[in-house]
Amino acid sequence: MTLKFPNRPGSPNIHRAGKSRLLMSASPADIRLQNRTVIMRALYPDDSYSRSELAKLTGMSKVSTSDVVSELLKEGLLSEGAYRTPHGPGKPSQLIHFNAASGAIVSMDLSNVARLRGVVVDLAGKVMHRVEIELPHDEKLDASEVIKLCRSLLKMCDACVIGIAVATPGTVNAEGLILEAPKLGWVNMNLVKQLGVLADCPVVVTNDADAAVFAEGHFGAGFSDMILVQIAHGVGAGLLIDNDVVRGKGFMAGEIGHVVMSDGTCPCVCGKIGCLETMVSAPVLDEAITNNPDGRDQILAQAGHELGRALAMPVALTNITHVVIAGVPRLANQTMVDAAQSTIDVLTRSRFMQAVHVQVSTLGEDAAMRGAAGLVLRNVLAVL
Ligand SMILES: [Zn+2]
The missing domain is CATH 3.30.420.40 (ATPase, nucleotide binding domain)
Incomplete structure (x- = not known):
């Protein structure tokens, strides 16, 4: 079996319009690529339709749909499954699936x-x-x-x-x-x-935080707009707007770890004093907990509070209503989330602002x- 890579860098862009009809333009090759994408997106990851249902759903002709389905079946990207018996007269139709394997x-x-x-x-x-x-x-x-x-x-x-x-x-x-x-x-x-x-x-x-927020949007919590904070060796954030990762002109959007917090006192590897990373990174929290095991919840709550302080302004700036805390599960837990939620509420909530919901990543350490x-x-x- 040979899989083709139709959308390698440099190939035409594909409209991302969900399962609705896509605008078709440009060359026959572009149209062919668009048709393949439309069919795959209609079935991805686990829907199944007959050829005639796919034609109706995508707005493509029955002939084009059948041609594209045949091509994708041949490549192995789609597979044929059970037959669906029609409610009225007519022949049973075979269902088509996306073949994740x-x-x-x-x-x-x-x-x-x-x-x-x-x-x-x-x-x-x-x-x-x-x-x-x-x-x-x-x-x-x-x-x-x-x-x-x-x-x-x-x-x-x-x-x-x-x-x-x-x-x-x-x-x-x-x-x-x-x-x-x-x-x-x-x-x-x-x-x-x-x-x-x-x-x-x-x-x-x-970037790991950019990857994690993309995963949370598509495989996890499913929000199209969110800030994800990654608690790992350092601290970084990913920003998802309309299902796209915002990376910034210098590819540094979300690099919040080295922003100085007003009451920070510890020297940071970057040369400044009191960066967010000196308060909530995994090594810093692990060391604090090792030195004071009984204070674990208090240490994580304080870290959540600092995160809440750091995130209040970007949350208000972007009107993001979902914040996800990801990274090392023993640290990025509900205690940290509750403290971050409480602080963001105190700092941002007004009768003009929508409520912000903070939660733990649904994907754990696999998110990135x-x-x-x-x-x-x-x-x-x-x-x-
Ligand atoms: Zn720093």
């Missing part, structure tokens, strides 16, 4: 420098295989460890690999070049090039990896 994506999370994690997901974003590598604590991550992890995951794939994805801390440009990742000791690290030689497929490298894989699905198949 027809491809695989390798996705890795570099947000914990001491524990590299990777998964293989199917085309519905479901985790099929998992690998973790414990590394000695070091100031720098050797890129060869990422390549080794990727090789292990590629060996586990029992379907055609349509993409390799990496969620990393730090600043990543539109081409996937890691401009700077102080936590990993990297400057201008080109993982796209290094991983690209391992398999004949696209490589997507993205699943989100990076989701970006491959968007780039290659345009189903998200």
Whole structure:
């Protein structure tokens, strides 16, 4: 079976209009791509329709629908299932499904420098295989460890690999070049090039918080607009507006970890004093809890309070009504959420403002990896 990659970078953009009719324009090749996307999006991830139902749903002609379905069946991206008996006269019609098992994506999370994690997901974003590598604590991550992890995951794939994805801390440009990742000791690290030689497929490298908020929007909580705060080795946020990640001109949107809090007193690795990261990052909280195990709830509540203070202004600025706290589950828990909720309420609520809802991530530590894989699905198949 051969999967085609119709939407690789440089190919025509596909309108993202849900399951409604799409505007068609440009060349026959563009129209063909749009038709493929329309059909796949109608079925993705687990709906099933007959050919005639698909034609009605998408607004395409029966002939075009049948042609595109045949092409996608041949490639393995769709499969045929049971027959549906009509209510009235007529022949039973066979139902068509999206075939999530027809491809695989390798996705890795570099947000914990001491524990590299990777998964293989199917085309519905479901985790099929998992690998973790414990590394000695070091100031720098050797890129060869990422390549080794990727090789292990590629060996586990029992379907055609349509993409390799990496969620990393730090600043990543539109081409996937890691401009700077102080936590990993990297400057201008080109993982796209290094991983690209391992398999004949696209490589997507993205910021971990951006990936996590994309995952929460498409595979988790399902909000189209939200702020997600990632509590990991550092602290970062992802911003989702209308289902798209906002990355900013300099690709640094959501880098809230090094904003100085008014009552912060601890020196930060960035040279300033009192950054948010000195109050709520995983290493800081773990150390505080180790030193005072009985004060665990109070420490996490205080961290939630600081997060609430940090988020009140962007919440009001963007009119975002959902905040998700993600990252290390032992820290990003309900105690932290309740404190953040309470503080945001106190600081923002008025009779003019909508209520803001704060919650724990529904995807746990897998959020960033699943989100990076989701970006491959968007780039290659345009189903998200
Ligand atoms: Zn700092």
